[in-house]
Amino acid sequence: MASRAPANQILTANYLTLILAYHTAATGRLLVGFRKWYYNAAGFNKIGLMRDDTIHEDSDVKEALRRLPEKVYNDRMFRLKRALDLSMKQAVMPKEQWTQYEEDVHYLEPYLEEVIRERKEVEEWSKK
């Protein structure tokens, strides 16, 4: 995941790396608090995005995006368009509309895991 360094969102990359680093750790109350702080500090929620909207699009992610159900894909496109619009205006959403840590849905994760699993299977077979 460290290779997925998006161009401008250094904080987001660090956020993802940290999340994975602490993935197996017990989610004590302190840790959840830290993660919420970090989520808000990363800043993409201010322009109405979710975590999976900001993921760098390499070939695995592109295939996973192709497999999204239509509604989920359309919602993602809307959020991205809205964020681009806000970025152009150098504005952010009103505070009430910022994506909350609890509302964030990792919609791409199952598809991405499946794509990676399939790619690994092909690589395993090619080795034989």
Place this chain on the structure above:
Amino acid sequence: MKGIRGISKLSVTKLPSGLMIASLDNYFPASRIGVFVKAGCRYESPENQGVTHLLRLAANLTTKGASAFRICRGVEAVGGSLGVTSSRENMIYSVDCLRDHIDTVMEYLINVTTAPEFRPWEVSDLTPRVKMDKALAAQTPQMGVIEGVHGAAYKNALSNSLYCPDYMVGQVNADHMHNFIQNNFTSARMALVGLGVDHNVLKQVGEQFLNIRSGMGTAGTKAQYRGGEVRVQNGSSLVHSVVVSEGAAVGTDEAMAFSVLQHVLGAGPHVKRGSNPTSKLFQGVAKATADPFDASAFNSNYSDSGLFGVYTISQSAAAGDVIKAAISQVKAVTGGVSEADLTRAKTQLKAEYLMSLESSEGLLDAMGLQALSGGVYHSPEAIAQKIDSVSATDVANAANKFVSGKKSMASSGNLIKTPFVDEI
């Protein structure tokens, strides 16, 4: 089947769930297993037309036990093959490979027939293959004419096409496929047949894996014959035309009579580039036109109905003469058929049937279809006896049924000189 080249006796078991299991060991080096399901295109409903076409193409898609990639490579790795054939009544999933590796391919077969996942993106990736299939079918006029005559002859069930209709290409989705499998791939309508596989192994597999959907599923509708006509005008100089009337259902004595009649009239050339001297149709039509032509008897039998008639290919200017000459040949048979012709036809029919059993595919198909249609297996000797018991009167009656029955017709080509069904 005992005693022929020392092959083992055919074993048939019916499980409590209704699943039929049949196996035979013909001691070939390659084994073959088939799952036969009564889930052909006649069981499609108006909402899911074309779903069986998609299912035919979806045999290699990801299942709960193996990904699409793994199925393909796994089957290839043992040198086997996995395929699916479907007809109007049945779907047949079959695998074959060398005896030693039959367990591997059997696992894939069971996965494909009982636990397909039909992932939405994999199903939508099938759309180009559907279009390719349809384009290939459109290349052969025979396909269009035969699908057309079924569509014209029946009101329902058997009128469904084997191919996905144009308006459903890209519209059949994973839900349609899951529902069709849920409603039609039930144990009571399936048969697990093996050639060169131990019967107990098949029984175990049948009990463990093929029992997940019990009952009869959605009942099919009885096919209603109506008799209609379909004409496809195009630029082809060759006119393909088939004129049929309602025939006999599978397994009846009448069906046997129709099969013998088919061979009396001529069911295709026996010698390549020969003059087809034993075909009454051919000889009769040759007197009506000097242009190249082909004429053969068309016979198909389904579980509750059948079609019998003549299939002709002719130059567009001579089409009317050819069709009328062919039909008058059938009329001539109603007056009686000579002993020589009858014996000849019976021998040809017996030879055709027995030769079809020579190959593993033919034998598996015969076993599977008999297991599906009643569980009683008729040995080739019994079938040969049934053929012999057809009398000249039976054949004349069959010809009469065609002549007096309501006709259906399908034609394609340049149809300026092709008569309509009421003009024949």
